[in-house]
Every structure is written in C-alpha cells, then in structure tokens.
Amino acid sequence: MISFLLYLLLAVFIGLLYHGIHRKVIARIQTRPGPPVWQEFLHTLKFSFKQTWIPMTASQLMFVAIVVIMIAIWVGGLYVLLTGGSLLILFAIFLLHKITEHGLGLSSGSPYGKFGAIRSVISAASEIPLFATVGAIYMVTGSLMISDITAYEAANGPLLLSVIALPMAIAMYVIVLSKVPYNPFGIIEAKEIVSGNKTEHFGVWRAGLETGFAIKTFVLLAAFVTLFIGALPLWLLLIAMLIVLLTMSFICALTPMLSPYDAVTIQALIIGFVVVYVVIAGVIL
Amino acid sequence: MYNLPSPQIEGEILAYIPFGDIVYYFSPYTLVLFIFALTFTALAILSRPEKQVDIAFGGDAYYTKEIPEKQMRFQRFMAISCGLATMAGVTTGDIFNFTLLTAMVGICNIGIVASVKNKHVLDNAYEYGILAMIGTLPLFGAAAIILATTGTLSLWEIFTPAVSVPVIAKALLVIGVIGEGMAPVYVAKAEITRAPGAPYVLMIHVSSLLMFLRVVEIIISM
Numbered sequence: 184m185i186s187f188l189l190y191l192l193l194a195v196f197i198g199l200l201y202h203g204i205h206r207k208v209i210a211r212i213q214t215r216p217g218p219p220v221w222q223e224f225l226h227t228l229k230f231s232f233k234q235t236w237i238p239m240t241a242s243q244l245m246f247v248a249i250v251v252i253m254i255a256i257w258v259g260g261l262y263v264l265l266t267g268g269s270l271l272i273l274f275a276i277f278l279l280h281k282i283t284e285h286g287l288g289l290s291s292g293s294p295y296g297k298f299g300a301i302r303s304v305i306s307a308a309s310e311i312p313l314f315a316t317v318g319a320i321y322m323v324t325g326s327l328m329i330s331d332i333t334a335y336e337a338a339n340g341p342l343l344l345s346v347i348a349l350p351m352a353i354a355m356y357v358i359v360l361s362k363v364p365y366n367p368f369g370i371i372e373a374k375e376i377v378s379g380n381k382t383e384h385f386g387v388w389r390a391g392l393e394t395g396f397a398i399k400t401f402v403l404l405a406a407f408v409t410l411f412i413g414a415l416p417l418w419l420l421l422i423a424m425l426i427v428l429l430t431m432s433f434i435c436a437l438t439p440m441l442s443p444y445d446a447v448t449i450q451a452l453i454i455g456f457v458v459v460y461v462v463i464a465g466v467i468l
Numbered sequence: 469m470y471n472l473p474s475p476q477i478e479g480e481i482l483a484y485i486p487f488g489d490i491v492y493y494f495s496p497y498t499l500v501l502f503i504f505a506l507t508f509t510a511l512a513i514l515s516r517p518e519k520q521v522d523i524a525f526g527g528d529a530y531y532t533k534e535i536p537e538k539q540m541r542f543q544r545f546m547a548i549s550c551g552l553a554t555m556a557g558v559t560t561g562d563i564f565n566f567t568l569l570t571a572m573v574g575i576c577n578i579g580i581v582a583s584v585k586n587k588h589v590l591d592n593a594y595e596y597g598i599l600a601m602i603g604t605l606p607l608f609g610a611a612a613i614i615l616a617t618t619g620t621l622s623l624w625e626i627f628t629p630a631v632s633v634p635v636i637a638k639a640l641l642v643i644g645v646i647g648e649g650m651a652p653v654y655v656a657k658a659e660i661t662r663a664p665g666a667p668y669v670l671m672i673h674v675s676s677l678l679m680f681l682r683v684v685e686i687i688i689s690m
Contacts (some may be wrong), residue, residue, distance in 0.1 A: 245670070
C-alpha cells in the first residue's frame with residue numbers, strides 16, 4: 184500500500200514534469216523561449232489556492248463529482264498497470280476517461296463546455312475502436328494480462344519488433360498522442376471553444392483535473408512502453424517514456440490542430456488499416 | 469464450481485450471483501464497469517440538472533433553460549432505468565440476457581431524449597427509435613445464431629475453447645450494440661445542444677459506451 188502511494192506521488196510528479204518538458208520542446212521547435220519545465224507544477228499550485236466556486240448554471244453535484252471520478256479512474260489505471268492486471272481494464276479506464284471528459288463539459292451549463300463535451304464523444308467514436316484494436320495483442324501473446332504480455336516479451340523479444348504486433352503499436356501510439364496536450368487530435372480543447380470542456384472548471388477543480396491528467400499521461404506512456412518494449416527498471420522506463428513523449432512533442436509542434444471531421448477521419452483510417460491487417464494476419468496465422 | 473474459462477482476458481472470478489441458469493458474475497473487468505454504472509446512476513438520482521446557457525443571436529442577451537419538474541422526473545426515471553439495465557448488462561453471464569438488456573438500454577436512451585418538449589428534439593428521438601429498432605435485428609439475430617450453432621446461451625459455456633462461435637454472429641452482435649448505443653449518433657446532431665444535458669443525457673453515453681466495452685470483452689473471449 185505504501186509503495187503504491189509512493190508510485191502515485193511519482194506518477195503525479197513525473198506527469199506534471201513531462202507536461203512541462205512537452206511544452207518546452209514544442210516552444211523550442213517553434214523558436215519560442217517557452218515556459219520553464221516546472222510551469223505545470225506552478226499552474227497546479229496556483230489553481231489549488233485560487234478562489235473557487237461552482238457556477239449557478241451547473242449541475243452542482245455532478246460538477247464536483249466528475250473531477251473526483253477523473254482522478255479515481257486514473258489512480259485505478261495506475262494500480263492495474265503496477266499489478267500487471269488486464270489490458271482490457273486499462274481499455275475500460277480509457278473509455279471511462281472519455282465519459283468523464285464528456286461529463287466535465289455537460290455538467291457546467293456553459294455552451295463552450297457543452298461543445299467540448301460533444302466533441303469528446305465524437306472523438307470517442309474513433310478513439311475507442313482504435314484502442315479496441317490493441318485487443319489483437321491477444322492473438323499474438325495469448326493473454327491480455329499485462330504481466331503475461333511482459334513475460335511473453337521477456338521470452339520472445341519486444342512486441343514493437345514483431346511484424347504482427349507493429350500495427351497495434353501504431354494504434355496505441357495514436358491513442359497516447361491524442362491524449363497529450365496540444366496534440367493535433369485535441370479537438371475538445373480547441374481554442375475556438377475557449378478551453379472546451381474544462382472552461383468552467385477553475386480553482387481547486389482545475390488543480391484536481393491537472394493532477395488527474397498528470398497521472399493519465401504517466402499511465403498511458405508507461406503502458407505503451409511496457410506493452411511494446413517490455414518490463415523495464417524504473418529509471419529506464421522513465422527514460423523510454425520521455426523518448427516516446429519527445430517524439431510526440433515533435434508531432435504536436437509541427438502539426439496544426441485538425442478540424443473535428445479530419446481528426447475523426449484520420450483516426451478512422453488508421454482503425455481501418457489496423458483491422459484489415461489484423462484480419463489478414465489472423466488468416467495467415 | 470464457477471470458474472471463468474478465460475481468466476487470462478478479464479482476470480479471475482471474484483463473485484457470482486446465480487438466478488436459475490442465468491449467472492451474473494463479477495470479474496475485475498465487469499466489476500469496474502459495474503461500479504462506474506452504479507456511480508453514474510447514483511449521480512442521476514442525487515444531482516439536480518444543469519441550467520443550460522443559451523446565447524440569443526443578434527444581441528448580447530443570454531438566458532438559462534429551466535427544466536420543468538415533470539420532465540425532470542421522467543428523465544430521471546429513464547436515466548435510473550438505463551443505469552439498472554447497464555449494471556445488469558455488464559455483469560450478466562447469458563448472451564440472450566445481454567442482448568435483451570442492451571435493447572432496454574436503447575429504449576431508455578430514446579426515453580431520455582423524447583422527454584424534452586421540443587419539436588426538433590422529438591424528431592430526433594423518433595429517428596433514434598428507428599435506429600434502435602433496426603439495431604435489434606442483428607442483436608437478437610446474433611443471439612439466435614449463437615444458440616443455433618453452439619446449443620447454449622450461457623457465456624460460461626460459450627467462452628470455453630471447445631465451443632466455436634461463427635464470425636458472423638460476433639459481427640452481428642457488435643453491430644447490434646452499436647445500433648442500440650446511440651451516443652456517437654446523438655452527439656453528431658445539433659439537437660444535443662437544444663436539450664439540457666447533465667446528468668440525464670450523460671447516462672446515454674455512459675450506458676452506450678459501457679455496453680460497447682462489455683461486447684468487446686465478450687467478442688474477444690468467444
């Protein structure tokens with residue numbers, strides 16, 4: 184229990200730090216000085232002590248509960264990852280995250296929040312099948328338990344190097360990419376709708392959200408590395424996660440935010456590619 | 469007596485509740501889904517609805533929408549029914565029961581939308597009704613094919629490696645659940661902005677996506 188709490192603190196710390204590094208790298212690529220790498224810590228601390236209230240138009244209980252649920256599901260995700268639980272549960276947690284994104288926007292009564300919420304479900308239509316394709320890992324490893332998958336990799340080498348599992352790695356990469364800040368698929372937080380579904384959540388609520396997002400980034404990056412490279416010592420895992428994040432920073436810096444239609448279309452095309460590949464590979468196997 | 473045939477997919481069985489030949493069960497996976505459905509059902513019971521802000525075009529005016537008491541009661545009833553169907557659907561161990569509960573989720577979803585007294589929203593509810601009714605065809609068709617080919621409706625039996633389920637039945641099952649779970653269809657239309665959302669409309673998305681999650685597990689386990 185104590186070790187899990189330590190991991191939880193580490194996940195928050197690393198998640199916020201990686202968000203800061205992500206912003207810095209994007210800024211440097213775009214020849215801007217950018218904020219310091221600890222900017223996200225400052226944000227979270229600042230929001231923690233700002234005046235907080237609940238808008239009169241909000242569904243008040245839902246407005247607060249959704250923040251708690253957001254943090255709770257990713258704490259659960261971290262637990263599943265650390266205990267080598269089922270990849271299917273991680274998939275479920277990702278989907279539940281989409282529901283909380285939706286709830287964040289709907290609960291406030293704000294039209295900007297509502298449009299963010301609508302976009303979150305539109306993007307779910309393509310992101311969730313994309314994640315579901317990762318279930319095809321079962322074809323290769325014969326198990327969806329993360330502990331079994333890492334044992335398979337220890338015996339047979341990383342899945343990333345497997346021709347059959349590579350499309351699943353691409354699908355998972357796109358999923359993680361679509362969840363890092365400033366990504367091309369981030370239509371729910373596009374600036375034409377202010378901050379989208381987060382618009383009305385400020386003060387302590389926003390600090391809670393930032394904490395939840397930090398854990399989410401840690402879990403998704405760690406899951407990607409663990410699933411496709413294998414179980415690594417902690418220091419090596421953190422380096423591998425950082426490298427994966429830096430590749431995403433380059434994509435975020437060089438790619439404009441897509442329109443909702445284009446974001447869904449591109450993700451749907453990737454799903455089509457992966458599904459066709461999985462069907463062909465399944466027939467050949 | 470009750471051990472899951474495929475613990476490498478969703479984990480070991482934690483508990484089960486037998487109702488005759490229909491056995492509800494909790495694995496780590498179905499437990500997560502159940503807790504989430506329970507949480508949102510509780511929120512639907514306890515929360516007051518949002519007061520949606522609408523901006524009047526051509527001026528600076530804006531106003532908030534109040535939900536009439538009668539409409540709120542009906543929406544809440546439908547949301548709770550939807551939550552109960554979802555909780556049962558994500559834990560059931562019977563494929564016909566699953567399809568039946570998915571159909572009930574679809575009906576409750578239509579009810580949540582249809583309770584709004586607005587011509588455009590009601591038009592939409594009518595269209596969802598057609599979509600959901602069409603969705604029942606592949607949904608129950610899949611259950612019928614599974615029964616015809618395997619001789620059982622029990623997921624406990626169907627999940628065993630000795631039992632082979634036709635790919636067409638799996639495909640029809642997924643299509644049926646997508647047809648009943650109308651969340652992505654609903655949000656793609658303008659009517660969602662006309663009807664106040666939380667916490668009742670949120671239940672449409674919660675139930676649709678949880679049933680989708682369950683069907684993914686069923687398909688992989690078959």
